[in-house]
Amino acid sequence: MAAEIHSRPQSFRPVLLNKIEGHSDTVNTAVLIPKEDGVITVSEDRTIRVWLKRDSGQYWPSIYHTVSSPCSCMSYHHESKRIFIGQDNGAIVEFLISEDFNKMNHVKTYPAHQNRVSDLIFSLESQWVISTGHDKSISWMSTQSGSMLGRHSFGSWASCLQYDNETQHAFVGDHSGQITLLKLDEQSCSIITTLKGHEGGVAVLYWDPVQRWLFSGASDHSVIMWDIGGRQGRTLLLQGHHEKVQALRYLRLTHQLVSCSADGGMTVWNMDTAREEAPQWLESDSCQKCEQPFFWNIKQMWDTKTLGLRQHHCRKCGKAICGKCSSKRSTYPIMGFEFQVRMCDDCYDTIKEEDRTPLATFHEGKHNISHMDMDPSRGLMVTCGTDRVVKIWDMTQVVGSSVAAGFSPR
Secondary structure: OOHHHHOOOOOOOOEEEEEEOOOOOOEEEEEEOOOOOEEEEEEOOOEEEEEEEOOOOOEEEEEEEEOOOOEEEEEEEOOOOEEEEEEOOOOEEEEEEOOOOOOEEEEEEEOOOOOOEEEEEEEOOOOEEEEEEOOOEEEEEEOOOOOEEEEEEOOOOEEEEEEEOOOOEEEEEEOOOEEEEEEEOOOOEEEEEEEEOOOOOEEEEEEEOOOOEEEEEEOOOEEEEEEOOOOOOOEEEEEOOOOOEEEEEEEOOOOEEEEEEOOOEEEEEEOOOOOOOOOOOOOOOEOOOOOOEEOOOHHHHHHHOOOOEOOEEOOOOOOEEOOHHHOEEEEEHHHOEEEEEEEOHHHHHHOOHHHHOOOEEEEEOOOOOOEEEEEOOOOEEEEEOOOOOEEEEEOOOOOOHHHHOOOOOO
16 A cells, blocks of 8 residues: 555554455455344355354354355345355356355356356345346346346446346446446336446446435546436546455445455545535647647647647646646545645645545555445444455444444444
8 A cells, every 4th residue: 555545644443353264266245144243255266155153253154055156246135035146157046045044045047147247136126136247248137037037238348236226227337437327127228328437447336225326436446426316417536545446335324435445445435525526627739827739739839849748637627737837736635536636736726734634534454355345233344355365344433423323333
């Protein structure tokens, strides 16, 4: 992690409670079992494991089940004890877990994709299992009949998925950086809109159906909040990571967003504050401050007998400027810039010291975090990644206002 993160004093930190080890390959998904001291994991080593905490304080697998292909993702529905596992071969396998979490019975196998399943969601209301895959498609299948209801193809790998049960809208992020909003029906779908804002592949999505906010994390190290419910195209850019953002969770009662990245960074964003939208970058053939030509402006270079300059952009006003007119750097948290970014000299002079007060806290998970799950009612978080280790964290100090909102740690 960069020294910039460590230079900020942290009064509260996540507390590591347990580490679960024993997988022989990457752990792709780990979820906390509600109201239980338990975790469910799926891994590239083809295993599905249910870990329960014993009297010794350690977690041991009460279920250890091996399937035919590496497990890429999972959706667990606690009330019905149904679990759906996406696999590298494109199939989705459904199991029913016993009430005591000591047994798991196969229910159905769904031929969902022709290639690796990248994400999936089980909707009890629709009785659908919806999934995305590396075959560049989204599919939705009936959990009652096991049959395919519909499929839609994209131009790039479909990498992540969220679904709104009430409206039957699906959000699909892909490797091109786009997010597609679709309305799913029994046998067809329609494209509502395409959201464009990331400069790298979208790795994770999180949908809050109450605020009607969609959060996306991508390989461009950024998080974007899309205000879908506002219907005004409002977006907020959040830059507080140095690596690919791979896990997100919005905590509605405390108005906080938790994001995790591939380098182990954990960022907790305060979303209960007025924020400004980052401006669109303007384009120009010459610096919008000193009017010197950029290097592709051959005519002005010839007329003025000057060498062309490289184009930059001020992150606060969005103007196209040269390096000389943007020599200053500053944080600007109200616009989502928690790290220092380029500012034109005029904008830099307008920023007060209080404008630089961070609106996020930064923490270190000390392992690659490819997936994260949280139980806000207990203040717990579980992380997993390519190091084959699963970590369970006490987050009550970091998101501690949840206690004031009526929650208390178990």
